[in-house]
Amino acid sequence: MNDFYDVVVIGGGPAGLAAALSARRHGAGRVLIVERDRELGGILQQCIHVGFGLHRFREELTGPGYANRYLRMLADTTGIETMIDTMVISLTADRQVTVVGPAVGLRTVRGGAVVLAMGCRERTRGAIRIPGSRPAGVFTAGAAQRMVNMEGYLPGREVVILGSGDIGLIMARRLTLEGCRVPAVLEIMPVSNGLTRNIVQCLDDFGIPLYLSHTVVAIRGQDRVTGVTVARVDDALRPVAGSQFDLACDCLLLSVGLIPEVELAREVNLTLDGRTSGPVVDNRRQTSLPGFFAAGNVVHVHDLVDFVSEEGEIAGRWAAVFAAGGMGGEARSADVLPGEKVRSVVPQKYVGDGDHTGQCRFYLRVSQPLGRCRVTISDRTGRRLASKRLPVAKPSEMIEIDVQHSAIEIEKGPLTVAAEGV
Amino acid sequence: MDRQHKITCVVCPRSCVGTIAADGDGIKSVSGFLCKRGEEYGRAEVTSPTRMLTTTVRINRAILPLLPVVSSRPLPRDMLLTCARHLAAVRVEAPVREGDVIVKNILGLGVDIVAARDMTVYEGARFD
Amino acid sequence: MTADNREKLAVQDWPGRADVVIVGGGIVGCAAAMFLSRYKATVVMVEQATDLAMGTTKANSGIIHAGFDAPPGSMKARMNVRGNRLYHELQPALKYEVNFLGSLVVAKSDDDLKTLEGLLDRGRQNGVPDITIIDRERVLSREPNLSRDVRAGLWAPTAGVIWPFGAALAMAENAVRNGVKVFTGCRLEGFMLDRRKICGVRTNKGDIACKLVINAAGRWADEVSRWAGDDSFSITPRRGEYILFDKSVGSLVNSVLFPTPTKVSKGILVSPTVHGNIFIGPNAENITDKDDLSTTAPGMEEIISGARKLIPDLPLAAAITQFVGLRPVASGDDFIIGPSALVGGLVQAAGIQSPGLASAPAIGELVSEIAAERLGLVRKPGYVEENPDRPAFAELDSRQRQELIARNPLYGRIICRCETVSEGEIVAAIHSPVGARTVDGVKRRTRAGMGRCQGGFCGPRVVGILARELGLPLDAIVKEGPGSQLFFARQTLRGGESHE
The missing domain is CATH 3.50.50.60 (FAD/NAD(P)-binding domain)
Structure with missing residues (x-):
């Protein structure tokens, strides 16, 4: 062999x-x-x-x-x-x-x-420390998705979804089509991380309410989930006293x-x-x-x-x-750094390309929601290698920006990727 | 009497919200959309909203008990649930090729339901 | 085989008569069963939950304390020191997972230093081997992540961490191998009494005539005792909350770390687990509901801030789960071990809170000696001391793995990715003497689902394996108790609409 x-x-x-x-x-x-x-x-x-x-x-x-x-x-x-x-x-x-x-x-x-x-x-219940009992019926959204779409079993019949990222939204629709009731999708942030299209087509189409700035503060049920307690959160994402209410359900899906x-x-x-x-x-x-x-x-x-x-x-x-x-050639490299209003960038290093033609694509996420804005990539000398205008930028959406290999001089690194409102 | 519809456009990430007034005879006014494509989307959402349907049907002799299926083109939005229920009772036999018609002209809507992937015959132990 | 058939089989197997019935299959009951299985006697253990060790044994700190906490002369002190020694002695035969990595009580103030001296003295009186007070530098060289304001520490090398469920199961399996009958899902409903003397027990599965009952019913020991006619004590559940961290931060601490205890509490500790994770906890809150296993937000805050006093830089992002344990605290505080003064044929093993886990083998040994003496039992020939090896894929070397897979290819299919648990191990856990019947039962026996993804990937696979091995439909498989089904069949939602 x-x-x-x-x-x-x-x-x-x-x-x-x-x-x-x-x-x-x-x-x-x-x-x-x-x-x-x-x-x-x-x-x-x-x-x-x-x-x-x-x-x-x-x-x-x-x-x-x-x-x-x-x-x-x-x-x-x-x-x-x-x-x-x-x-x-x-x-x-x-x-x-x-x-x-x-x-x-x-x-x-x-x-x-x-x-x-x-x-x-997927991040789990433990990673976000939801208090309460530990009954059956708490699943991550992706695990439930596999069960529903590939194995033919349902994670519950009345399903509350925590997290309004795209997987959470898509599971809301999927479970509804399977005959389940989805009483609510909860999102701890003041905005959804999901695509607008998914909010419209997965929630609005089926009359499923989206509670922004809300989270689960307790899971109830001894054997199987019988409900969750929900609270509004303040700007620091802490539950607001007196804002609690209960939702009956037999399943909590986490898309967190x-x-x-x-x-x-x-x-x-x-x-x-x-x-x-x-x-x-x-x-x-x-x-x-x-x-x-x-x-x-x-x-x-x-x-x-x-x-x-x-x-x-x-x-x-x-x-x-x-x-x-x-x-060859990777001996010389320039770091690529997230600058103003940018949370992360990939690749994190630039080593050039064999023949030095064509483009190099960088992926980034902004660190805060921005309206009309410009994303730029510059080298140490402040020279702008590429720039891209966007009507809107959200931390949840990856942005790509292309740079000509011929425009990059490795010795002028590090390169910095930044975003600014315009 | 006019009815006001607030429509969130999903065509591009700007997610603009337009207002459409309509009555029984059709659309009376459109405002608020930031581009022409948004306006078109808004009109369609008010007059005849359609959606793609994806769901599963049962399959025998495949590695999984379910075959994912998709509508050949968008269906009327208010028929999604009915079609999904109908498809839940459908059972097919492997092998299936992506694009094979699973249900022709579902519920007389003029749309086919087709297989979303290939599934070969599998005789081993299945997880169901 | 259907569930109905199983039920019938179980009843066919039902022992109408026994010498000793142990009520409660926690670690104390399991230890008692094992020690009693050394005698010529018919012994039955009944447990109301669907699995063994589901009460206090399941959720606690998992620490084999050295034995310097309890007042000299107390039952707690005696049992703890003896229990610690027994854990050292029994391990080679029973093969439970334990790591005697030592414990350190951390002193930060003058008062703490005085308390430390007191603990040292107490430990020596209790007969704890090799305890010493070590200075700041030695403390910090052992525990570099410890808070810098530490002054000294009480070092107890015989302390250890154990997987409590695994230890209980190892003892129960040994007991079963030596003739003890174990019934889970078997709830005590009352006693048959003859003039203040027990002559049998009534359960939901049937009656058993017997000469002696060992009350190891944990949080319910007071109720069990009362049913027999002894209301001399009561049990209060005391809630303790915990947070478990991923193995990736397992090097944070090297031994069991306690703050210096106050009059009120032993404090929040930070400790490795026997599996290489880290945990923090517990707080202590007396509650009324003996079934309330909820974690609370204030409780989490309390243990996080408590743990930070020991380890300021707590890696909260690596938390993988939280859980609650309920200690059964007896009125009178000490363990209640021995024959009831009010009812004949009743031996109590009650109020087994901390250091109950550490004490359990000693308690089991003691109550079995009491039973043997009262019933005139003699040792039986052919007692098998050793549990068979049960291969755990994650712990084998390459050659052993190859051999295992060649023998049974199921050992080559990894079901739990986080903990590297193979299908072969899961199947073995289902078919072992006190086999797993539930998803959590599989998890406790094999670690499948215990890692950082908490069963996200493997949970549904384990459900499928249980269904296959038990001959049940997938939607009949439960997480833990009856009614805790994981999944629903899709067709059930459709009412009459399915054409299948």
């Missing part, structure tokens, strides 16, 4: 699929995808709603439809092996990847390069944030970015450890799968180049 692969991709979701195909296209002879689920496609398979692929395929696909595009490409490609129902249980700095699965047993493979594409996980799944990244001590919670990457998506690349939600939680695929392609391409011994 030949245990060497030019590129080993950990995770068979959108980032991993794009990375594997791209690695192959860029010359990697033998590519392996390790996926812990029994199917490829990752979280896309449970996101049955439409809204995927506008950038990439110029049409609005469902999640499974988007995944299907990649799975068909994979079927048409030789040289990519997949291990499904298989989990990576350890990783070493010299790129030994130990996997385990009922079919493969316990095996260690070696990668010329490794792409981390493990995606993200996603966190990059970085346990394997920690195993090889990759440098992590406290703002994104993912590994620090350069514009080639190489992490702090040469030969280790990362893409998709493990780097930073994306809004659009199209950009996850794009990031996967970048990582896959450079992983193939690294595996072939063709990497």
Whole structure:
């Protein structure tokens, strides 16, 4: 058994699929995808709603439809092996990847390069410390989504949803279509993090109320949830005395944030970015450890799968180049820093591109809601390398800004990405 | 008598809110939208709002018990729930290819319901 | 097999007669069952919950105290010191997870220093081995994240942390292996009495004639005792709230850290768990409802600010869950262990609050000796001391893992990603002597769902495995108690509309 692969991709979701195909296209002879689920496609398979692929395929696909595009490409490609129902249980700095699965047993493979594409996980009740009893019926929205859309079981019959991010909103509609009642969606912030389209089509269409600046202050029920106590919160997000009211329900879904799944990244001590919670990457998506690349939600939680695929392609391409011994130029680098009103930016490092043509795309999130504004990227000398005007910017929405590689002079780093109202 | 409709536009991230007055004969006035596309969206929302429908149907002999399906084009908004209920009782056999018609002309609405993904025959143990 | 069949089977198996009935399957009941299983006797343990160790045993600090807290001569002092020693001795045979990493009482003021001297003296009188007071530098070199205003610490190397459920289960499994019968979901409903002497128990599953009852009913021990005719004590539930932190911050502290106790309280502690997490807590609040396991916002604030006195830089973002434990506090404060003065055939093991976990094996040993003496029991030949190995994937080396998967491929399918728990372990936990029947039962036995995602990924998979292994529909699988179903079948919502 030949245990060497030019590129080993950990995770068979959108980032991993794009990375594997791209690695192959860029010359990697033998590519392996390790996926812990029994199917490829990752979280896309449970996101049955439409809204995927506008950038990439110029049409609005469902999640499974988007995944299907990649799975068909994979079927048409030789040289990519997949291990499904298989989990990576350890990783070493010299790129030994130990996997385990009922079919493969316990095996260690070696990668010329490794792409981390493990995606993200959901924040739980414990992470946000909701008081009360601990009955059955408290689920994260994504776990419930899988149960409803893939396994055919419902998490409850009367479902209160905490968190108005897109997953929460979409689950409100999904459960309503399944015959459940959704008495309320609660949002602790004064604004929803979800797309307006989802507020209209998932809540307004079905008469589901959205309570802004409200949160759950207690969960009730001994065996199964019987209700939640809700309170309005003040500017410091603390419950306002006397504002409490009870909502009867048998289920509470939590849509309270996603966190990059970085346990394997920690195993090889990759440098992590406290703002994104993912590994620090350069514009080639190489992490702090040469030969280790990362893409998709493990780097930073994306809004659009199209950009996850794009990031996967970048990582896959450079992983193939690294595996072939063709990497160079990364000795010089410029840090990319979040400036005024910017919370995070990816990539966090710029090392240039092989041929120095085309564009480099930076992704950022603003730190506060802005109206009409301008996003800029400048170097140390204050020279503006690119700028982009936006009618509105919200912390919940990722913004991309493109810069010509030819415009960037690494020695004039660091580069700073900033936003300003105009 | 005129009815005032407040419509939040979802076409772009500006999320502008327009006002449309209409009575039984049609739209009387439109105001507040920031662009032409918003205005068009607002008119459609008042006269004949439509939505894409995504849901699942049961499937036999596949790796999962459910097959995701999607409407071939938008359906009347007020028929979403009825169509979803109808589809909950549908059962198909693997294999299925993405785009296969699962229900033709659902409830006479002139819209097909099609498979959203491929599903091959799977004979192993299933989780249901 | 349907649920109905199971019920019938259980009743067919029903023992009409026993020498000893243990009421309560917490760690005290389990310890008593294990020690009694060394004798020639018919022993039955009944537990009202769907699983063992579901009361005070399930939710507490998980600490095997060294034994310097209780006043010399008290039952608490005696049991704690003996219990600590038994935990050291029993571990190789029973194979529960324990880590004797020592405890440190942290002193910050002159008053604290005086209290520390008192504790040292008390510990020596109680017979606690190897305790010493160490200076600020040694304290800080052991615990670099400790508050800088520490002055000294009382170091007790025999203290440890344990997984209380695991310890109780290990004892119960050993008891079952040696002939004890255990019934869960079996609620005591009354006693059969013959002139102030117990001659049997009535339960929801049937009656059992018996000679002696051990009352290990935890928070309900006062009620059980009263039913038999002994109302000499009452039990007040005292709520304690906890926050558990992720393993990623497991290096924050290296031993069990206590503040210097005050007259009122032992204080909020910060400690590693046996599994490498960190926890803080508990506060102490007397309540009236013996079923109230709710956490509260003020309680959380209290333990967070308490813990910050020890560890100022608390990584709150790494919190993974909160829980409540209820200690059964007896009127009179000390443990109540021994024959009832008012009713024949009743041996009390009541009021087992802190240091109850540390004391449990000693309490089990003591009540079994009392029972043996009263009933004239003799040791039985062929007692099996050792529990079989139960492989935990996460703890094996590569070769062991390979062998295990080759033997049973289910050990190669990782169900819980956070804690690396395989399907093989879950199936084994379901089919073991006191097997898991619920999702939380699987979690307590295997750790599946106990990690940072708190069952987000693996919860539904565990439900599916339980359904398959128990031959039940998926929507019959419960989280914990009856009525705590996790999922509903989709069709049930549709009424008559399904065409299937």
